[in-house]
Amino acid sequence: MSVDNRRTARKAVTGDSAPREIRRRPKNRRAQIAAASAAAFGSLGYHGVSMEDIASGLGISSAALYRHYPSKYALFREELLRVGRAMTESVELPEQAEAEPAPPRERLRQVVDALIGATIENRPSVTLVRWEGRYLEEPDRQTLDEQQLTVLNALGDRLGELRPELTENDRRVLRAAMLSVITSIADHHATLPSKSLVRLLSSACLAIADAPLPPAEKTARIPVAIEIPDSFKHELLLRKAVELFHDRGYPNVSVEEIASAAGLSAASAVYRFYRGKSDLLAAAFRRAAERVSGAIGPAVAAASGPEAALTDLIGHYVEGSFAERALTFVYYTEFQHVPAEERTVLRNIQRLSVEEWARLLREVRPELSPAEARFLVHAAFALVVDLGRSFDSEPFAAQARVKLLMQVVLFQRPALA
Structure with a gap:
């Protein structure tokens, strides 16, 4: 407890051995609770945190926590x-800016920089908006969706001023890509001074x-899933x-449901192939991580230089992500549910992959620091x-x-032919 939060009572009797300390609640207790809960949710996910965990982290009792918030969901929702x-408030241009409009590029920059600033300020909680929002109850999820749409519309409006030739769908793709790059900083723990980070992301x-977007395709190309023979139960279970x-989030899926989806008669049959639900998740994540890391060596060996190698890796990454959309999404959303020892292995694989991409990028753009290159690699991955x-x-x-936009994030231009 800090000195500011103490008061000392006078001795009532001269024989008292010491003054009695009167404890007072800090005036910013709700803000402290919000910050602690955001950090906990961001690290362990909504389902991985209890009110007792949050109270313990603050050094208070659960009862004291419940005096401020009636439930874990109330904390989660509020944050x-x-x-x-x-x-949403960050993308509202000041009245003066609206009365005296700047050139379109400057207006876009103002909105982008303000949004980057708000994201940096709330970085621990932005990860909740990105990946845990689906656990909000329907009315609250609608509110969050409306907030995000307001941000996207602000970016799209500025884009329309800058490039009036863009179609509505072109603007939708570009504004989503910009928001992805900005909020990607919530997906990792790399650090940069705020001014440098604003400049880099902007x-x-x-x-x-x-x-320069290539022409849109006329029809969608839906990847065809590879047929898995019934005898390959371990593969079928994984898929x-x-x-x-x-579809439903890891905490909301049971082993029984996985067994049923794979055509097995009982949950016990799953344990012939995997130790449990978390083992299935870890196996899927190892596959995703190794797909990225395993492509690096061959790409570098076959390429004429670092830009050609990165361009090849971009193509491999996008094609793999399109072929396994569900796995790519789950890799970002459910990582905290992987057993701790597996998380360490997976983080090491991912870290080495990011380092190799960043090393190649710095050979193409030597003006980037190692940290800046890592931020851009994470942003390019998130965009997909x-x-x-x-x-x-x-x-x-x-x-x-998508491949071209990854190139633009990394190189600031399309890759050279």
Whole structure:
């Protein structure tokens, strides 16, 4: 307890051995609770945190916590919608800016920089908005969706001023890509000074705004899933588990449901192939991580230089993500449910992959620091999953466009032919 939160009573009797300390609640207790809960939810997910965990982290009792919030959901809801409001308010241009309009590029930059600032300020909680919002109850989820749409519309309006030739769908793709790049900082723990980070992300967003999108495809190309023979039960279980985790969230899926989806008569049959639900998740994640890491060596060996190698890796990453959309999404949303020892292995694989991409990128753009290159690599990865969940197989967000946008994020231009 700090000195400011103490008061000392006078001795009532001269024989008292010591003054009695009177404890007072800090005036900012709700803010402390919100910050602690955001950190806990961001680290362990909504389902991985209890009110007791949050209270313990603050050094208070559960009863004291319940005096401020009636439930874990109330804490979760308040924090998500608070961050949603902060992001929404950040994209509102000041009245003076509306009365004396700046050139379109400057107006876009103002909105982008303000949104980046709000995201940096709320970085621990933005991860909740990105990946845990689906656990909100329907009215609250609608509110969060409306907040996010307001942000997207602000970006789209500025884009329309800058590039009036864009179609509505083109603007939708570009604005979603910019928001993805900005909020991708919630997906990792790399650090940069705030001014450097604003400058880096702003530059990437303006490069996206200028991107020369290839023509949209006329029809959607839906990847055809490879047929798995019934005898390959371990593969079938893996696929069905990932599909269920994607549709409903890992905590809401039982082993019995996975067994049923794979055509097994009982949950006990799953244990012939996997130790449990978390083992299924870990196996899927190992496959996703190794798909990315395993492509690096061959790409570098076959390429004429670092840009060609990265361009090849971008193509491999996008094609793999499109082929396994559910797995790509689950990899981002359910990582905290992987057993701790597996998380360490997976983080090491991912870290080495990011480092190799960042090393190649710095050979193409030597002006970047190692940290800046890592931020851009994370942003490029996030862009793929975000466009996938926003537009699925819509032809205006097809692979050719996603590949080009990854190139623009990394190189600030399309890759050289």
